[in-house]
Amino acid sequence: MTVYDRTDTGIAAGIDAAYHAGFVAMMEQNFGPYPFGADLRVLVAPTYWAGFEHPGNIVIDDSLKKVQIGSAYASPLAHTLDHEIAHQWAGDQTTIADTYDFVWKESMAEYLAFVYEASVDPAIGLKTADAWKQFSVGAQYFPVPGEKPALFDYYGDVYGPGPMILFRQIEVLSSRANVITALQSVLGTPRALSVDEVVAALETSTGLDLGAYAAAWIHGTGAPVFPQVDVAVAVDATSVHVVQIVAPERRCKFHLALRGAQPTDELLVAVDTFTGGIDQTLAITPAFAVTNVVVDPLRECLMTAHAITAAPTNTPHRNPWLAPQ
Ligand SMILES: [Zn+2]
Numbered sequence: 001m002t003v004y005d006r007t008d009t010g011i012a013a014g015i016d017a018a019y020h021a022g023f024v025a026m027m028e029q030n031f032g033p034y035p036f037g038a039d040l041r042v043l044v045a046p047t048y049w050a051g052f053e054h055p056g057n058i059v060i061d062d063s064l065k066k067v068q069i070g071s072a073y074a075s076p077l078a079h080t081l082d083h084e085i086a087h088q089w090a091g092d093q094t095t096i097a098d099t100y101d102f103v104w105k106e107s108m109a110e111y112l113a114f115v116y117e118a119s120v121d122p123a124i125g126l127k128t129a130d131a132w133k134q135f136s137v138g139a140q141y142f143p144v145p146g147e148k149p150a151l152f153d154y155y156g157d158v159y160g161p162g163p164m165i166l167f168r169q170i171e172v173l174s175s176r177a178n179v180i181t182a183l184q185s186v187l188g189t190p191r192a193l194s195v196d197e198v199v200a201a202l203e204t205s206t207g208l209d210l211g212a213y214a215a216a217w218i219h220g221t222g223a224p225v226f227p228q229v230d231v232a233v234a235v236d237a238t239s240v241h242v243v244q245i246v247a248p249e250r251r252c253k254f255h256l257a258l259r260g261a262q263p264t265d266e267l268l269v270a271v272d273t274f275t276g277g278i279d280q281t282l283a284i285t286p287a288f289a290v291t292n293v294v295v296d297p298l299r300e301c302l303m304t305a306h307a308i309t310a311a312p313t314n315t316p317h318r319n320p321w322l323a324p325q
Contacts, residue, residue: 053087072131107162129299135160156319174206252301260288
């Protein structure tokens with residue numbers, strides 16, 4: 001199976017067929033043969049969404065090539081096409097059981113594109129995880145919204161929180177291999193799949209009890225509040241005190257980066273509030289004078305530093321999956 005594109009428009013749009021063939025190979029290796037025959041056709045055109053995953057026939061917005069600068073993704077065109085290719089297995093062959101299971105298919109498409117990007121260049125993967133955190137700011141609904149709004153009212157809120165909560169945060173708590181094992185257990189056959197079944201598969205592969213996690217992060221009503229921490233390095237620099245002061249019920253694992261005056265001055269400190277609680281004092285031995293602390297430099301959790309003076313924002317929360325123009 002090869003990625004086929006409408007040669008003139010596809011090449012003009014900047015599609016790198018070899019790069020995407022590598023992604024297809026990763027998908028087939030993990031989840032079985034491409035489900036829709038010999039060809040995967042890609043139509044490049046002016047579209048409402050950045051991309052759409054009709055089985056065997058992907059539509060990609062023709063303006064994506066032009067938005068390299070300013071996009072949250074390293075390469076919006078390459079990322080979007082991988083996302084839609086992932087949907088051939090996750091969303092098309094295996095479909096959602098209910099409208100409010102929408103989040104799993106978008107989260108898997110995002111996460112699987114991220115896994116490939118990270119394997120090609122960790123910096124590209126990190127940029128995608130950073131995009132997810134950016135998209136999460138201002139989300140008005142939980143991934144599985146208890147108020148059951150119309151799909152068009154809430155679906156734009158899943159693209160950032162969804163992959164972070166369902167897969168990125170879980171791989172940090174366990175491992176990427178265990179998350180892929182969970183996905184292998186639910187993809188690869190024509191069937192309907194629910195979010196709860198995805199969570200159960202993750203529990204099986206990771207051995208984690210995700211009951212409280214799912215209740216806190218996935219299900220809820222109203223706008224979700226994501227956690228914030230206060231961080232204080234002791235005066236003698238032998239310890240760092242971390243307190244999760246916002247949304248204490250939403251636990252995860254992340255790092256702090258303690259930094260100094262030189263570019264090479266960095267000490268990563270792991271913080272695990274999932275198992276270690278929301279108030280921790282961690283021993284540190286920095287070999288430099290700490291001048292700055294960055295919360296979550298590796299984009300492992302929807303966790304931010306406590307905003308002491310939160311700037312008022314009137315920026316509307318934009319649906320990240322609408323076409324750029
Ligand atoms: Zn999608």
